[in-house]
Amino acid sequence: MTIQAGQETIIVEALINGQxxxxxxxxxxxxxxxPTEIVGYFPVTTKEQAVEAIEAAAGAFKTWKQTSIDERIIMMRKAxxxxxxxxxEIVHLLSREHGKPLYDAHGEVYVSLMWMEFACNEAKPALQEEIKEHENGKTILSYxxxxVVAAISPWNYPIALSTIKIAPALLxxxxxxxxxxxxxxxAAAKVAEIIASEFPAGVINVVHGDADVGVELTSNPYVTKIAFTGGTATAKHIIKxxxxxxxxxxxxxGGNDAAIFLESFDVHDERAMRRIVISNFLTAGQICMIAKRVYVHRSIxxxxxxKYIEAANRWIRIGDPFDSNTxxxxxxxxxxxxxxxxxxxxxxxxxxxVILLGQILDQKLFDQGYYLQPTLVLGCNVHDPIVVEEQFGPTVPILPFDDEExxxxxxxESIYGLTSSVWGKEKDAISVARKLEAGTTMINTAAVQGLDVRFPFGGFKQSGIGREYGVEGIRTYTEKHVINVPKTLDLPYIPE
Structure with missing residues (x-):
């Protein structure tokens, strides 16, 4: 990657076998x-180059797998x-290419580094082989x-959702x-190149391109694992x-994450109202685990x-990502x-x-960019598209409900089950949470405000397969290998 004067033009190239x-x-x-400003250029990697990258990774794996966990951790810490x-530099590039406000881009890098540090701290105990002696002999369980891992990351959190794969895979x-x-x-390519600079050639490769590159990554026989974050429709093609x-x-x-406000929720809690607004509109609503539909007990x-409109109008300021007020x-x-x-x-x-929310700081800028003023949608039917589909943008429906059942x-009844949140008295909220089909349920908060990288993250139903983060997010990049050493080979039910 080259960065020209003033970061005006970024040129990204594929990274294959260290070159x-x-x-x-x-x-x-x-x-x-x-949109008239070009932040940078990235390559259309050919199918043939994708094959080269996969073969480079396969070649590097032969020696890389023999390195000690201590060596891998040292390299990752240097990265x-x-x-x-x-x-x-990374934050400014991310804001320019993505549109995230600076605080949000810093937050993404913060979460990425927090996860990478956790992975470094936990990799050795997580991957330590287990030896158990028992009445039948001895069993060794190794990870x-x-x-070769094919990692395909999305555009909404490109750095965090790349490093969530890179760190545990390499460790x-x-x-x-x-x-x-x-x-x-x-920005994702830049971070990947920084990490790659600390590892042997071929251990990390980066490709770009169209659907044919994606097909090669997901079908090539040298690839043994796929790690993908993105839409459910694309995942169906990957599975095939x-x-x-x-x-x-x-x-x-995908996820169509619900926030449920029980009768015991205090609508006068200004901090809680601010949390739900942020949970709806952080990153302009473009987060897989954001609250995308809100259910409120009819009595409140x-x-x-x-109170929600008041909180939204206080917090939402739509403007230039580089403006600290945005x-x-x-x-x-x-x-x-x-x-x-x-x-x-x-x-x-x-x-x-439909109710418009927040303040537009610069109308001219708003008109020229891909801006949407955040909106609150009231009076929907429970099965309207805006309720049952993942909006992935700055709009949210609020609907009343009559009882917990x-x-x-x-x-x-949603086809998704990524995250959810329940708001109210803790005992009441936990009781409802236990009955929800979701990979993560947060109590009195939602979205990244309730994320904890120490615990596994993933979804029920069509929200995914497997888990990332936590110790499970490290072990998911291994195969469990059981070695049995029996004490005796004579089995009582087999005749002499």
Missing amino acids: NVKSLSQLAKENPTN IEKIRAAEN DSIG AGNTIVLKPSPFAPL AASETIKDMTLEL YDEFVG TVGPVNNLKQKNYVLGLVEDAQKRGAK QVIHLHN
Whole structure:
């Protein structure tokens, strides 16, 4: 990667076997705040180059898997320090290419480093082989490296959702080929290159490109594991592509996460109201684990809506990501903007009331970028598209419910089950939480405000397969190998 004067033009190339590899064509990445400004260029990696990257990873794996866990941890810690040293540069690049306000971009890097540190601290005990002696002899359980990992990361949290794969995969002794999203390829590629600089050639490879590259990554026989974060529809294609060689997979997919406010919730708790607003509109609503539909007990519904609007209008300030007053930036890309607009317009046609929230700091900037003013949608039917589909943008419906049985049913009938939140007296909230079908349920908070990298994260149903974060997120990049040493080979039920 080269960075030209003033960071005005970023040029990203594929990284294969420790070398930057040029492509015949490149694509431009625009600034969503001002789409006429080109932040940088990234390559259209060919299928043949993708094969080279996979084969480089397969070749490197032969020796890399033999390195000690201590050596791997030392290298990863050096990479962490390099990322810290370049944090401001990374944050500014992320804000320019993605549209995240600076505080949000810093937050993404913070979460990434927090996870990488946790992985370094926990990798050795997590991967330590277990030896058990028992009446039948001895059993050894080891956590063996799995091979070449194809990692495909999304555009909404490109750095965090790349490092969530890179760190445990490498610490477990695997090699990796990363494909960042074309909607946010630059900062993720930079971070991957920083990490790669501390590891042997071929251990980390980075490719970009179109669907044919993705198909190669998910079907090539040298790839033994796929780690994908993204949409459920794309995951279905990945599963089909991987089926011929029956690859191991970790899939963190879509979510239509519900926030449930019980009768015992205190609508006058201003800090709690601020938390739910942030949980709806952080990163312009473009987070897999954000609260995307809100259910409020009918007895507090009217007052809740009024307090919610007050809190939203205090916190939401739509503007330039580099303005310290900005709390909500643009949507990342035009396709997503149009999708969210379509859902809101459909809700209006169905009779819903749409309320604009927050303050636009610069109308001219707003008009030129991929901005959407955050909206509250009231009066929806429980099965309207804006309620049952993942909006992935700055809009949220609020609906009343009458009793816990009803709201639990509304939550669980979704095809998704990534995260959820329940708000109210702790005892009441935990009681409801136990009945929800979700990978994570938070009490009196939601979204990244309740994220803890020490515990596994993933979803029920069509929200994914497997778990990331926590010790489980390290071991998921291994194969369990059982070695049995029986005390006697004579079995009583086999005749002489």
